[in-house]
Amino acid sequence: MHNALHPVLVISSREVRDQFRDWRIIFPIIGLTLLFPFLMNFTASQMLGFVNKYGATIIGERLIPFLLMIVGFFPISVSLVIALESFVGEKERGSIEPLLNTPLEDWQLYLGKLISSTVPPLLSSYLGMSVYLTGLVISHIPIPDPQLLILVVCMTTVQAFMMVAGAVVVSCQATSVRSANLLSSFIILPVAFLIQGESVVMFWGNYATLWWVVVGLSIFSILLIRVGLAHFQREELLGREIDVLNFRWGWRVFCSQFTENATDLADWYRRVIPATISRMRLAVLVSVIIGIGAVITGSYLVSMFPLVLPKGGSNFPENLQKLMEYWPIFSFAPALSIWWQNVRALLVGLLLGAFSFGILGLLPLYITLAIIGYLYQVLLNNGLPSALLITGLVLPHGIIEIPAAILATAAVVYAGARMATPTVTETFGETWVRSLADWTKIMIGVVMPLLALAALVETWITPQIAVQLFR
Amino acid sequence: MIFAENLSKQFDDILAVDHIHLNVGAGKVLVLLGPNGAGKTTTVRMLTSVLRPTTGTARVAGYDVVREASHVRASVGVLTEHHGLYGRMNAREYLRFYGSLYNLSDKLIADRTSELLTTFGLAFAASKRLGEYSKGMRQKLALVRAMLHDPPVLLLDEPTSAMDPESAKTVRDAIKNLKASHRTILLCTHNLAEAEQLADQIAIIRLGKIIYQGETTRLKRELLGSPVYEARFSGNLNGYSPNLPDGVKILTRGEKSLQFMVEDPETTNPLLMSDMVNAGLQIVSFHEMTRSLEQAYLEAISRDREEIHA
Known part of the structure; x- marks a missing residue:
């Protein structure tokens, strides 16, 4: 020493x-x-x-x-x-x-x-x-x-x-x-x-x-x-001898990381996407743990910031009925706006993560799940069937949306970890471009389609299930 | 002592060094020649384990440049293109600092410092701030730094640039002494006369590729053809036409002189001279025409350029 x-x-x-x-x-x-x-x-x-x-x-x-x-x-x-x-x-x-x-x-x-x-x-x-x-x-x-x-x-x-x-x-x-x-x-x-x-x-x-x-x-x-x-x-x-941006090289590196020599779309989905997810499995685990922590924190926060809901007079079924009128089955506009809102939140996660080596990229997922945890506890504290409500209002689309958000968050965390890890074969710039390509791959290939599906479920199916549950 | 096989270096989309091979033994000097940007510095940096080769392998002083990088760096002395001295230090402080990085004892550092500063004529300025040194003095001190830990391999980039003739000769003599003491030296220079004086082997590198490599005489013969000899006579030739042995041809014919290109001088020159004497010509001189390394180098570059264009 x-x-x-x-x-x-x-x-x-x-x-x-x-x-x-x-x-x-x-x-x-x-x-x-x-x-x-x-x-x-x-x-x-x-x-x-x-x-x-x-x-x-x-x-x-x-x-x-x-x-x-x-x-x-x-x-x-x-x-x-x-x-x-x-x-x-x-x-x-x-x-x-x-x-x-x-x-x-x-x-x-x-x-x-x-x-x-x-x-x-x-x-x-x-x-x-x-x-x-x-x-x-x-x-x-x-x-x-x-x-x-x-x-x-x-x-x-x-x-x-x-x-x-x-x-x-x-x-x-x-x-x-x-x-x-x-x-x-x-x-x-x-x-x-x-x-x-x-x-x-x-x-x-x-x-x-x-x-x-x-x-x-x-x-x-x-x-x-x-x-x-x-x-x-x-x-x-x-x-590195000069400070000139080499867009042509950057684009080539990005494309090579994005496609990873896939011969066609099927090959990309069959080989490249699973390999990318496999590479970021530790980041996925971290995101899942943070997500669970967020739910627990959210429910704990109720003791610090209690919320008492008005007793009786709940017009929840009527409100649901109104929602179904606003979100009629097979209308795409509300689904599109939900989808865009979710994508935007994940883009904010990327931006935050870019300045903090992925750490702050966890925030959108953390806040969302903490709110769910908080709501669950508030409903429970007010004597309402919280498990039933969460199952009816969140689970149908959440079962798709939450894994998608975890994957997107993991991609940001993984990118941050790569930036902070020594790589003798890659320059800082190359690591950055490759990380961005991996994030884009996960977003375009998995997260955005899943979020689209979740948005459709949320506007077309979730209200129907909720109506059946609360009839 | 320096061995490289298929060594390449790619920077983004630029192939700076393209599958080169080198083999330099102990006590030998390899001079690396080439235009600016040819890949000489990148080659040196790979051989000193500063840059990692993209492909290929290299061993320097018996150590692998990738796997045993710190051993390689401990075994080489490098004179870089930029001498990179610290202006606010004096020579003794500077050499003590570098000696400590090579883990030399204080006594050894002091002894080597005194010895080398005296050899290179810098002893008088040992306590002077390096910022006050002239360009040539800085260059010499950088060379002293490279030699301080007495490395078995030296990689020298333009060792005599910016030096006055006397200092340059001191440096060349030092290189010859190092060579005599079985040090392996790789020298990058644009000074072709110096290269010719010092080199056992020459490698010409262009666009990352070694286009010619070999001993100086072989290189000249390969690039400029067989050696040329000139015979000078006391009187006019008067229509003399020599019996030319195989492998000899007349290049120019003057009033009192002849120039021959000779493939095998050892066999044919005695025959030529006896033919001249038998023809009654009085020979004043018979000597090989000097062909500079510069001619060979320019020929190599021009041939390579033509090949690429073709």
């Missing part, structure tokens, strides 16, 4: 030494570490005086940890610049290739650079926060309680790792610092929104929520580091 970590330390110590010789990095860090906290101390004392004058002491109380968070965040924002310079700057100057020719493993180089990009800004951030807190003590302003201090330190640390890990992913896709800076908006904008959200929560005083944010960001950072490790490969770093 010591032997494996030795090159990591060699890399990071060289980089840290190099940073301390670069005035463009040193000056902002010194400014943000030693001068900015004094400005924040001054702001804090002025603001406290102002809000206390009008009796809004709570704002003052919330302001102190908020400013601590800002003092901590500013120096770590430099880590993004250092990381881009360290990863893509070396690539641009050609100094990465001699490093890649050494016996270093890819992960050793990655870890060395990750540490050197994160640790100095983090240390300056901790120093800045210490200066700020010392200033508060000197000014006789009460400092936040230790639990809150630990929360802010954890939040700052995890944000630094997240930004650097994101910068590495960006750097792997760029061949110049300029293009990396353009791509870094994919990090800066979400982080800016995150800080705004955290600020709101901090003023709201809901610190438990911020701990959940720390947990969520930690998971996301680990995932980003994993993706960085997966794609920080010699092949990926030196195999």
